[in-house]
Structure formats: C-alpha cells, structure tokens
Amino acid sequence: MTYHGTNTYLIETSDGSVVIDPGPDDDGHLDDVIAATHGAVSAILLSHTHSDHLGATSSLKVRTGAPTFAFHRPADPSFEPDVLIQDGDAVAGMIAIHTPGHASDHLCFARPDGVVFSADHVMSWSSSIVSPPDGNMAAYCNSLRVMLSREDRLYLPGHGPALPNPQPYVADLLKRRIQREEEIFAALGDGPTTAWDLMDRLYSKTDLWLRRAAERNVLAHLDKLHSEALVEQIGDRWQIRRAV
Numbered sequence: 001m002t003y004h005g006t007n008t009y010l011i012e013t014s015d016g017s018v019v020i021d022p023g024p025d026d027d028g029h030l031d032d033v034i035a036a037t038h039g040a041v042s043a044i045l046l047s048h049t050h051s052d053h054l055g056a057t058s059s060l061k062v063r064t065g066a067p068t069f070a071f072h073r074p075a076d077p078s079f080e081p082d083v084l085i086q087d088g089d090a091v092a093g094m095i096a097i098h099t100p101g102h103a104s105d106h107l108c109f110a111r112p113d114g115v116v117f118s119a120d121h122v123m124s125w126s127s128s129i130v131s132p133p134d135g136n137m138a139a140y141c142n143s144l145r146v147m148l149s150r151e152d153r154l155y156l157p158g159h160g161p162a163l164p165n166p167q168p169y170v171a172d173l174l175k176r177r178i179q180r181e182e183e184i185f186a187a188l189g190d191g192p193t194t195a196w197d198l199m200d201r202l203y204s205k206t207d208l209w210l211r212r213a214a215e216r217n218v219l220a221h222l223d224k225l226h227s228e229a230l231v232e233q234i235g236d237r238w239q240i241r242r243a244v
Contacts, residue, residue, distance in 0.1 A: 006052045007158055008033055009117060011092065016042035018092045019066070020109065020117050021158060025055030034063060041066040043092055047119030047158060048103040049076035071098065071105035075134050099147065101140020102128040114153035118163070122147065122170055125160030127177075131216035137177070137224040144174045181221045185240070188231060192239035195219045 008029070009020040017037040022044060023029045033056070041064040047053055054076060061068055069091055072084035085091055085107060087098035094109040099121040109117040120128050121143060130140050148170050155163040163169060183202050187193070199205075199215040222238050225231040232241045 005029075005159070007156070007160075009156060010036055013042060013092070016040035016066075018043045018045060019060065020045045021047050021053040021119065022056035022060045024052045025059070030056045030059055030063075033060060037064075039064055044068045045091060045109065046070035046079075046081065047108070047117065048106040049074050049079050050103060050120070053119070053158060054079060071096075071107055073105060075103050075105040097146065099143035101130055101136055101143045104134050104136065104139070106143075108147070110150070110152065114151070116147075116150075116152045116155050116166075118147075118155040118166075119158040122155055122163065122166065122173065123157040123160050124155070124163040124169070125157075127173055129213045129216055130220040131213075132220050132223050135216070135220055137181075137217075137220035138227060140220075141174060141177055141224075144170055144177075148174070177221075180217075181225065184218060184221050185225060185230065188238060188240050192234065192237040194236050195222060195238065198222075198238075 006021060006023040008023045011018040017040060019033060019037070019041050022033060041060065044057060044060055044066050046057065046068065049070065057068060067082035069083040069085055070081035072086050074081065085096045087096060089096045091109065094111050097108040097110055099106050099108050102120045106119060106121055108119060108121055130137050148167060152166060153164065155166045157163060184198055187198055187201055195218045196215050199211060199218045203214040205211045205214050222231060226233065230241055231238055
C-alpha cells in the first residue's frame with residue numbers, strides 16, 4: 001500500500017534541516033533521519049496525519065526540539081501541531097496548497113522553482129486511495145483541478161519516485177476518476193448492488209488488501225454521486241435514485 005515505504009524529505013537551510021513527513025513509527029527510519037540531519041532540525045512539516053507520515057513525528061520532535069507544522073484542522077484529533085497552516089500560507093520558503101481528497105487535512109508544499117512536494121495527492125507509482133469518511137472523491141477531483149491550474153515542473157511524492165512534467169499525468173488521473181464514476185453509474189443500471197460487488201465487477205485486483213482499497217474508492221465515488229442526488233443507499237446496497 002505504500003510502495004517501498006514513506007518518502008521523508010530533508011531540506012537543508014541555514015537554520016538546520018526542514019523535515020517533510022517524518023514517516024512511520026519506526027526506530028530505524030527515525031535513526032536514519034537523525035543521522036542524515038545530524039539532529040539539527042529546524043522544522044517538521046506534515047503533509048497529512050495518516051500514520052505512515054505522522055508516526056515518527058512526536059519522537060522526532062522530542063529528539064530535536066523542532067516545532068511541528070500541519071493543517072489547522074488535523075484529521076487525527078490526537079495530533080496538535082505547534083504551528084497551524086492554512087491554504088496559501090508561506091512555510092519554510094514554500095507555499096502550502098490545501099489538497100483535500102485523500103485526506104481532509106492534506107497539504108502539498110510548492111517551492112518557487114516549480115518543485116512540489118505532492119505527498120499522497122499525486123504519486124507516480126499508483127493512484128491515491130480515497131477512503132470515506134475523511135476521504136472525499138469530490139474534494140479529490142477538485143484538488144486535482146487545482147494542481148492542473150499550476151505550471152509546476154516536478155512532483156516529489158510521499159511514496160515512489162519523482163514525477164517530472166506532472167500535468168499530463170494529473171490530467172490522466174482526473175480523466176480516469178471521471179471514467180470510473182461513469183462505469184459505476186452505468187453498472188447501477190443493472191439494479192441495486194453493494195460497493196464490494198461493484199469493485200468485483202469493475203476492478204481486476206486479486207490481492208485482498210488492494211481489493212479492499214478499491215472498494216473504498218468505489219464507496220467514495222458512490223458518496224460523491226449521492227451528494228449529487230444521482231444515487232441512493234438502502235442498507236448496504238446502492239441504486240440509481242428514483243425520480244420523485
């Protein structure tokens with residue numbers, strides 16, 4: 001689900017290193033961050049509060065004394081950042097871009113040279129899971145449009161390799177989400193069914209974890225269609241909304 005693990009980025013500054021996404025609660029990962037920065041960390045930035053990004057944050061703060069920066073409404077209520085970030089704020093020489101969808105508190109960080117730390121919003125190895133209730137497909141698609149409106153030259157994601165010339169890839173991500181939604185709506189034309197059955201019909205995944213992730217994506221699409229008054233839910237089954 002995380003490719004080869006979480007990418008932790010270290011940005012050298014005159015005041016020490018800025019750490020973006022300390023990563024999971026893993027002693028080896030944390031020790032590597034401390035070794036690479038020599039313990040001189042000036043700020044800890046969080047793209048979002050999923051455990052594979054947030055997990056090592058408190059330990060890194062204890063070991064370095066660095067303040068934490070994150071979205072002003074963290075999706076994880078147990079986490080209280082030292083500095084609250086809103087969309088458009090300047091942070092460590094970058095601009096924070098609120099990109100909800102994968103997570104309600106998701107931020108990308110854009111440098112002035114066209115490099116964006118895109119975290120889990122856009123990754124080159126896989127599309128992002130959008131898992132309700134915190135994940136929201138309408139918000140995710142809108143956030144993709146926000147990124148498409150920019151002219152960035154390189155994305156550095158939360159998992160997987162860098163993504164140069166990202167706009168065509170982002171456009172394709174959005175196109176595939178729209179196509180998937182159309183497929184789901186068309187499949188409901190055969191009658192009421194569950195999110196799991198729709199996943200089984202529309203996805204070719206065989207790994208159980210990936211099938212569950214795909215089901216969450218289907219459910220996010222169904223929630224979006226429900227918010228648009230196109231479908232309705234009765235029990236665990238979904239159907240095209242009846243005309244009133």
